[in-house]
Amino acid sequence: MPRQGSKKQSSVTKSKTNTYQNQEDVYKMKRTPSSPQGGPKKRSAFIDLTNTTKTHTGIQMKSGKTDSRAPDGKVICRTHAIRTDSKDFSSDEQPKKAEFKQEDSPLDGFSVCQPDEPSAIQEQKVPEEFDIDKEHAGDCFMSPEYAKEIFDYLKIREEKFILSDYMHNQPDLNQDMRAILIDWMVELQENFELNHETLYLAVKITDHYLSVTVVMRELLQLIGSTAMLIAAKFEERCPPCVDDFLYICDDAYKRQELIAMEMNILRGLNFDINIPVPYRFLRRYAKVAHVNMKTLTLARYVCESSLLEVELVSERASRLASACLLLALITQGLGGWTPALQYHSGYLLVDLSPLVRKLYAMLASPSNDKLKAVDNKYSHRVFFEVAKIPLVHTDTLEEALMVI
CATH class of the missing domain: 1.10.472.10 (Cyclin-like)
Known part of the structure; x- marks a missing residue:
């Protein structure tokens, strides 16, 4: 006859097993x-x-050394202490911690190393x-600083x-x-x-x-x-x-x-x-332009359609996002490339004009019947049916892209 303790242990084991199975099912x-x-x-x-x-x-996976940075920008290399014996220290035999002097590292268990080269990002006043x-x-969630x-x-x-x-x-x-x-x-x-x-x-x-x-x-x-x-x-x-x-x-x-x-x-x-992906830049630049959700969704439609074009694989994510937003602004009649957009994106209108024309030609070309996922997605009312918005005339496009 099994002991009472074993019954309790068995029931606990079964309950844990059921809990894990339920979690795995979820x-x-x-x-x-x-x-x-x-x-x-x-x-x-x-x-x-x-x-x-x-x-x-x-394949064989290799482990790499990780590092982090201290608040002053110095590289912090993590170090690990290795015990060489198995002797336990009593309370009286505990080794005393060395007190840090002012010139010592402020972080216990880390060694401070000078970076090889200065940071490429310099603090600047906006x-x-x-x-x-x-x-x-x-x-704190927006990290404005x-x-x-x-x-x-x-x-x-x-x-x-x-x-x-x-x-x-x-x-x-x-x-x-x-x-x-x-x-x-x-x-x-x-x-x-x-x-x-x-x-x-x-x-x-x-x-x-x-x-x-x-x-x-x-x-x-x-x-x-x-x-x-x-x-x-x-x-x-x-x-x-x-x-x-x-x-x-x-x-x-x-x-x-x-x-x-x-x-x-x-x-x-x-x-x-x-x-880096263009979607992140697109949200940032749309915030700079203070556009509404429909215009941003139209720019997203253009950007997502560009994913299917192998000719656009070589484009930088920030430049592609800028061109998609500019085309959406022109289509909605909301103006062109403002000084604020130029400042935050780093692109002039002349830098974006050739890519905007490529995107316009992509949308104007007949769609492939086998490639309907993007059009169907952005034809839904959830996405403001932006895929059904007609393109502007080429004369309007060229007028907006004209450098004054």
Whole structure:
């Protein structure tokens, strides 16, 4: 006969097991979003182009040394104390802590190292007429003291992630296949109700991986879904789990293949996935222009449509966002590129005019019947039906782009 204590222990163990199972069920539960396109739908992005061959290679992950910075800008290198014996110290035998002198490091357990080079961002005074963050003074969530410096840093950082047209290095891919993949990723972002930043980052991750790795077409959807998983882990508070991505791919891939592709992508990008995306710049510049939500949504529509164009892969995120906003301002008859926008973006009207013309031609060209995700998304009343707004006449566009 088992003892009473063992019964209690067994009941506690069962209750813990049930609790963990319930938590896991909630975590893996399929989402039922209220997006314009309805709930998640299984779909293969390429139909006959996928599910033929599935290969992956194993990788070895290397750990890197991390560092942080002290308030004075010095690099703080974390150090770890290693015990060489297993002797326990009594209260009387505790070694006395060395008292820090004024010249010693103020942080216990850290060593202070001088940076190799001065910071590229210099503190600057924002002119009063261009200070759009003063209204949020004291709001720690808006970080008004650092907003300008943050976006200046992002502009510097985006220089590291400039791409060229890599499609000529992919013998088994073409730009139409990439467009189909991005169109499917737009649907994926809607079905899971992910942030727009997640979609843009996933597209950036996909392009950067394809620029350094030659892949076969049957792996293209696996790359796209894995890039969305990585971006969701980076951007979302509660990202979808692996099973959700396997489900949305119509079970075309196995769990091990998706995890192996995740490691391959991270290794191909040197684990540096904090890539500046145009969506962040677009929100910042729209705030500078004091536009309403409909105009911002129109600029988002233009920017999201540009994701399908491989010719625009090489554009800087900040410049693309600026051109999308300028085209939206012209379309809505709200003026042109103001001095405030020029100050915060760093671009003159002459810098943006060629790209605005490209975006205008993109919207004016006949749409592909196979690539309807963006148009359908922004034709819904939730997005003010901005996809149905007619384009301005070319004469009006050229007049607005004329440099005085």
